[in-house]
Amino acid sequence: MSELELRQTTVEASAEHLGPRRRRMPRAGTVLAVAFVAFLAVATVAPSLVWTQDPNRIAAADAFESPSLAHWFGTDESGRDVYSRVIAGTASSLLIGVSATLIGLALGLVLGVLASFGGRVLDFGVGRVIEVLFAFPGLLLALLVIVVAGPGPVTATIAVGLSTAPGYARIIRGQLVGIRSSHYVEAARVLGHSPGRILARHLLPNALVPLFVLATLGVGQAIVWAAALSYLGLGAQPPAAEWGAMLAAGRTYLPTAPWLTVFPGLMIVGTTIATTMLGRALTRRGREGR
């Protein structure tokens, strides 16, 4: 079991146990989640639209101001506006999270396809590899990668990607095996289509939506793990406005200026909740469309 698989099963379950919808109206939670993700997208592409001042403007006289109307999230030790810095850090935090997710997803896809299509021996082999990788729980595999490759934002991204790959692999294998035993794949096989054609024409297109849901769930997890590595000083380093690095820098001032820690962390929590809710909404939509 991996954290990702757990998120996946709970999302499936929550979609399963929902009663029939009364009105064709999206839920309030889904709307909020979409709005939050849209806000993050704007902050990534055009941060200057949503920040209130230059995130690097130093004003020693304004140091350690608590949150107010002028500085929504307060100011840091150099008088920089924390809200603007959080916005400025969105791009790098999301970039790390999305890249790590893509790495994990790509590796998981390769392993999953090999296991579900490479015959019994490969399936057994890949299964054992995944099982062994699960014996490095949580951040442990990522820490091992960092020991080998050295700390830094790029290795942290790769480390998170690698350590989430076994979870993806097992879910993808399960999904592909499920699709493979469906009637339309059986029909295609009876018609004499080659395995490669079946894979390209039937399996991967049908696995696309679940893969997208999976990636949505994975991004939240990847952002948390990457931020944890940054927090431990093994990922992005403090002058950077990356959320984990901001949290690490704020740690020294926790007793006097908790807002330096609270707000960058709230962005991480908000992103994880929003992506989970989006994953649920997508799963639900998939069920109802059928």
Next chain:
Amino acid sequence: MLAAGAVFVMWAVATLTFFAIRLIPGDPAEAILGGPGSQASQEALDQVRRDYGLDQPLLVQYLAMLARLVTGDLGTSYALRTPVADLLGGQLGGTMLLAVLALLVAWILALGLSLWSTGRARVAAAVGEGIELTAAALPHFWLAAVLIAIFSTGLDWFPPIATGTPAGLVLPVATLAIPLAGFLAQVMRESLLDALQQPFVVSARARGENTTGLRLRHTIRHASLPAISLSGWALGWLLSGAVVVETIFAMPGLGRTLLQAVTLRDVPVVTGVVLLVALVYVVMTVVTDVASRLADPRLRQEGAR
């Protein structure tokens, strides 16, 4: 069968770690002597190579490592020059205490929350789901900081660093337990909803059993089954979380030792912690399997076939 699988996983973890470590660029002998900046003499390097067996062929080194592992010898720390087994042995207890307490607290929180909110009126169910979702999204490093800000700096109820007293354990355990409870409660809710639709629930209701009694007597076992089988995963997840929590609360333990060793690239210590955590994970997998059978008679019958 289970034991053979466990031995295989341990062997594979040791092998994978051994060869991964060889990918580190640079001369291991130099690393032992303090890195490229240390200007170690050729004699010193040769001496270290002999001491650590680095002059042997890779295969010999690998077999020697396996032979040492079987006897419980994890090698010698590069940085501290003490046997890794002694170093970690003294810390395993504290970290396990932390992890097991967190697991228990998470169990109690999750069970309470899901028994209270599952299948209730819309508002209670929505509140329950919202709490679970939020709890599962809380990163340890942030939750720890917020708990310290509220209960330590603000209210002054608990110390901000672990002092070795029970009061010092409260915040670290809470930090680890709350997100885990979110995960466990989500899974419990699922099986509880299934259980509440079973015929035996209807018949208990027809006998006049009230809602609370019904939940406590008839559905609690169903609710806990998936969470029992998750406990192996959960303990591994907690040990990984201990890296962050022990660092923040300045507690001695495996997690903090691992982080220091990663920073210093103290390879034997990293390998030792990884192997120890893998061992705990593998043992827990066997234990949860047995526990599931104890809690669910249906599994026992399947096994007897």
